[in-house]
Amino acid sequence: MPCAIAFVLIFGLCKRVNVFEAFVRGAKDGIKMLYNIAPTLIGLIVAVSMLKASGCLTLLSDTLSPLTEKIGFPSELLPMTLLRPVSGGGSTALLNQVLSDYGPDSFLGRCASVIAGSTETTFYATTLYYNSVGIKKIRHSLFASLVADFTAAVVAVVTVNLFFLQ
Amino acid sequence: MLSYIFAFMIAASVLCSVFLGTTKEMSDSLMSGAQQAVELIVTMSGMMCLWSGVMEVAKESRLTNALAKAFSPILRKLFPDVKKDSVAFECISMNVAANLLGLGNAATPLGLKAMKELKGDSTSVVATDAMITFVVMNTSSIQLLPTTIATMRSALGSDSPFDIVLCVWITSVVALALGLSVAKILCKRGEKVGANNAVRDSVCADIRAVQKG
Incomplete structure (x- = not known):
């Protein structure tokens, strides 16, 4: 990472x-960005920690675990994976929960990070791009995007298993 | 959308806590959650500012353009219908480059401009093949350095926040490749159905002409 910074600066x-x-101008934008996302993040992190403390999150993943076990996907990651295409803020709050519950360097923490890092808020982007030019019939666009999201979730677990176990 | 998710999460927690007898834990979590959120934002702020500063330098020095040039051979294959010296193609490659560098704020306006160029003067409300390829690319993440995630990991005490980079690259590439292949296959099938319909229409027209005659 320091190499990347040095490269950009020398370039x-x-x-x-x-x-x-x-650099200073960009860092100022960074502060502005944080200022903009802070209220969203506070609201959603509170909501997610309530979900966790009430036992709702555990209940949800326990209910869904028979389904996920069949494909070897950890049920603890399911809430985050499902919310990811819908809401960026919501899935960030859930990622924060997974990282602080199990630790960022745990198997689950790494899987959650990889899933979050290799997917986007599919529904938001799809709506934004097509609406901007008045496209009403998007054909199989959303389907293809969701295939990519599903693949990312599965491949993330496989690669973390491959690189970090033993 | 977020209103529903937010209200649903809170309502579900209250309901669950009543049934599972965890009301006290839940009301405590309200306070600790808010505090945790602010702590996270504060711990992240240093790294976030550092990165957006470095990325601004990248933008100023037109690193995006260099990257756009480097990726244009791949993009030319992905967008066979878009002329390579058109404004649309330039917007697409700049959008991809901005996404690769994680410049979300720069990528979105470029993406919207690319969509406008792809549509051109057409008044059709149906998405074209190129539009679908482009949107699918924008709904998958293609970031070289997942800085936000790494920042969050280090804020929460990771030893090496960037050690997931290789996994993220492999995962993104596989996911994007599969998403794009699905899009391409379905586009081709759509064309076939379209062609069959055209054949059927012309046969029908012939029959009608014969009947009339």
Whole structure:
């Protein structure tokens, strides 16, 4: 990661960009972005920690575990995986819950991170892009996107198993 | 949408806690959850600012353009209907490059412009093959460095927050490849059905012409 930063900065210098000024401007945008997402995240993290403390989350994953066991998918990750295509904030809150419950370097923590890192808020993006140009019939677009999301969930568990166990 | 999810989560927790007798834990979690959220945001803020600063440098030095050029051969294969020197193609490759660098704020406007260019003057409300390929690409994550996730991991005490990068790359590529293949196959099948319909229509027209004659 430090290499990536050094690379970008040197690349910028070679292109005669005022590197530090640009950096400060970008960092300011970072603060603005955090300011914008903070209320959403507070609301949703509270909701998710209530779900967890009330036992609802455990109940949900226990109910669904017979289904997920068949394909070898950990049921603890199911709520996050299902919410991921629908709501970015909601799934971030659930990711936070998984990471703090099981630890970011645990098997479940790693799987959750990989799933979150390799998927997007499918429904939001699909609606946004097609609505912007007045497309009403999206044919099989959503289906193909959901196939990708489902694949990501399965492959994430497989790769984490492959790279981090033994 | 989020209103329903939010209200549903709270209502479900209250309901569950009454049935499972966990009302006390749940009301405690209200306070600790809010505190935890603020802690997370504060611990993340340093890294987030650092990254958006570095990414701004990348944007200023037109690293996005270089990346767009590097990826255009692949994109040319994926979008056979889009001319390679058209504005649409340029928007598509810039959008992909911005997504690769994790510049979400820059990628979305470029993506919307690409959709507008792909539509052109047509008044059709049906998505074209190129539009579907493009939207499917934007609904899968193709980020070189998953910085937000890594920041969150390190805020929660990970030893090496970036050790998942390889897994993320493999997973994203496999997922995107499968999503795009499904899209392509279904586009082809759609064409076949369309062609069959055209044949049927012309045969019907012939029969009608014969009957009239």
